[in-house]
Amino acid sequence: MKTGFDYIVIGSGSGGVAVARRLHDAGADVAVIEAGQSSFGVAEIEDPARWFSLQSGPWDWGHHYTPSARILNREIAIPRGKALGGSSATNAMMWYRGVPADYDRWNDTAPGWGWQDCLPAFRAAECWEGGATALRGGDGPLQITRPDPDHPLTRAMIDGGVAMGLDRIDDPNGPEAGGVGLANFNIDKAGLRHTSAQAYIAPILSSERLTVLTETLAHHLTFEGDRATGVAVHSPKREALLTARQGVILAAGALETPRLLMLSGIGPAKELAELDIALRIKAEGVGQNLQDHPLVRALNFRATAPLGAMVGNGGGTLSIWKSDDTLPQADLLAFPVQGRSAVPALWDHYDLDGDDIFSIGLGVMRSYSKGALRLAAATPTAPLEIQPNLLSDPRDLTALVKGVEFLMDMVATSGFSTYFKDYVAPQRGEDFETFVRRSCSTFFHCCGTAHMGAGEDAPVSPRLGVKGCRKLWVADASVIPEIPSCHTHAPVTMIGERAATFILEDA
Ligand SMILES: Cc1cc2nc3c(=O)[nH]c(=O)nc-3n(C[C@H](O)[C@H](O)[C@H](O)COP(=O)(O)OP(=O)(O)OC[C@H]3O[C@@H](n4cnc5c(N)ncnc54)[C@H](O)[C@@H]3O)c2cc1C
Known part of the structure; x- marks a missing residue:
């Protein structure tokens, strides 16, 4: 089994597949790790x-x-999709982007996220039946x-x-x-x-630069010094250490991404100490700011x-x-x-x-x-x-x-x-x-649990990098600083699109 890639994306949901596809199309060798099964062709x-x-x-x-x-x-049950396509494979399929004021408020604490900054990425994701406007x-x-x-x-x-x-x-x-x-x-x-996996991944499944590992659970990230180098995974067939030459993108969703950060030693100091997890980066905002x-x-x-x-x-x-x-x-x-x-x-x-x-x-x-x-x-x-x-x-x-x-x-x-x-x-x-x-x-819109921002309270930077380390990004609903006035699939897709841009620019 191939174990080394340019980028490893953990999670194949709304954010994950968008960032994976755009990195692939820029020439990178990308692996997508997904805990759920393939959703293709499932009635x-x-x-x-x-x-x-x-x-x-x-x-x-x-x-x-x-x-x-x-x-x-x-x-109250809070469902999260566990499938290729993540919650886009189980959600109610509404596509609503909210209003410019939602994103202009993001821009107050996360510069670069105003409506005019986000609109091109929304448009890049869409194949709207009414055609381009x-x-x-x-x-x-x-x-x-x-x-x-x-x-x-x-x-x-x-x-x-x-x-x-x-x-x-x-x-x-x-x-x-x-x-x-x-x-x-x-x-x-x-x-x-039309799931995000069908939209972004299905057309490139035969590419030699794309590896999709379903039924594979990420356990924790690996590091060399302050640089993220890969991820430890378990599946019914194997346990493996996968390595990423260029970096790791967490896209496991608003509940599992903060968990993976904490299991990797990135989170609130007291909470990690209580769980005997060695502290790598003190990030009190991980797990906080949960909105729905x-x-x-x-x-x-x-x-x-x-x-x-x-x-x-x-x-x-x-x-x-x-x-x-x-x-x-x-x-x-x-x-x-x-x-x-x-x-x-x-x-x-x-x-x-x-x-x-x-x-x-x-x-x-x-x-x-x-x-x-x-x-x-x-x-x-x-x-x-x-x-x-x-x-x-x-x-x-x-x-x-x-x-x-x-x-x-x-x-x-x-x-x-x-x-x-x-x-x-x-x-x-x-x-x-x-x-x-x-x-x-x-409303199934949980978000904000590893929010982006320029302030010290935010564990993720406005360019979606995890603060305090290199080559680790978050591209899912966790980074949302303030819940927008819409369903969250469209904003998270937009975040995935923009994550790839930032990652490629910062490479
Ligand atoms: C029932 C339901 C109805 C909804 N209805 C709508 C709607 O109509 N319109 C709308 O806009 N939004 C809706 N939403 C919300 C929207 O779908 C989500 O906000 C959005 O899909 C979240 O994207 P994400 O990338 O953050 O996470 P997800 O799409 O949930 O993707 C995370 C992926 O990571 C995988 N993963 C997690 N942990 C690990 C791990 N340790 N190892 C490997 N893989 C892992 C998961 O299995 C999942 O595939 C709904 C959600 C649900 C659940």
Whole structure:
């Protein structure tokens, strides 16, 4: 087996495959290490309608958020894809980049990350069905399409949003900063999920300069002095030390990258000492700054008729609006679900039976709550202690309560007149704050746990290098300094694209 490469990329998710492909195309010999199995040709992954069932079982890491009183002491699963393609192989396929202000705020602490700096990398990733524009890319690797607008729920969401005063927008990734319109999806023209691995890796699989090792778990990094030189890996077939002549890129995601840093001696001094891990670089920010969007899962309603077969991922539109008109940018996002959507606590509390239920998920996207993760043991497989502190910032709770009020009114508008029959969860007149606490879950957007920045608190530099050592970079959701007001696959893909640029420039 070949064990020496120019670059080793750990993780084949949204960030990892983008950086691997761009380094390969620049002439480098690249290895991609992936703990999960190949996702190519797997029917349950390719079928957009089955995305939700991928969250438990072999395609997921099985992590959980620790309970807190703010969410009524419930444990919440926090799925992370364990497959070639990472979470892009198991996610809900929404492609939404947020608004320029999200990135201009990054630029305040991580110079070089303003919207105008990031836009070329977003465009480079995109193969948008509408073709290239000043804002959209038309010939990148990732196929991005609109859904079929004919489903009655899609039409009701648009008409209901307009009846509530939202603008009808053509493209959430276009120039408008809010409104209601058809979503963008990583679904190809044949109607199949388009994972990042299919987009970035599949076209170069036969290259002699690409090695993809699936079912291979990275344990820790190796160093010579302050230079990262490789990674120790385990697979069912072998244990091996892989070496990287030019450097190592961590792209194991917002939960596993901080773990690998800590297992390699890079992290908070006290925590590493408690686990008997020798300290290599004191980096108190590793594991801190954990952010996620709180998601109300979900408001459930009874429809006038059964909903029929699932179309696409079961969603189809995005509604983006302000919980308070005085806010500088939209903070709420809602999407429909063709069927019920409920955390277990809602099942216990409401009558959710029947094939005539539709639901609306509601996220607060300009969210402020922050948490942290810790290693419970010094191994690459032990459960992590992950506390996101959802709803700890009162602004997040206030926004969600207002969002619930908005959506309860929206289904009663003329837009939903042929579709909406009755309220199920919540009921009219209920205490919506308790409903939010009971239904609050994850939007699956955990990030920020090895954040980039110029300040001393940031373990990663704005050029994505791990501070205190050479030839080690991070290119995944961990580096996000402040959660953007969108889903995270698009921003992380953009980060992967830009990571390759920085690495090649700094070589
Ligand atoms: C169920 C779900 C639904 C979501 N829906 C959406 C959506 O609709 N739109 C959107 O924009 N975002 C969505 N997201 C979020 C988005 O997919 C992620 O934020 C994004 O994919 C993260 O990219 P990443 O590169 O940081 O990590 P990942 O894509 O998770 O990749 C990390 C990779 O590293 C591998 N890995 C980890 N540790 C090791 C190790 N020790 N050794 C070897 N390999 C390792 C993992 O198996 C994985 O393949 C969703 C996520 C989930 C899980």
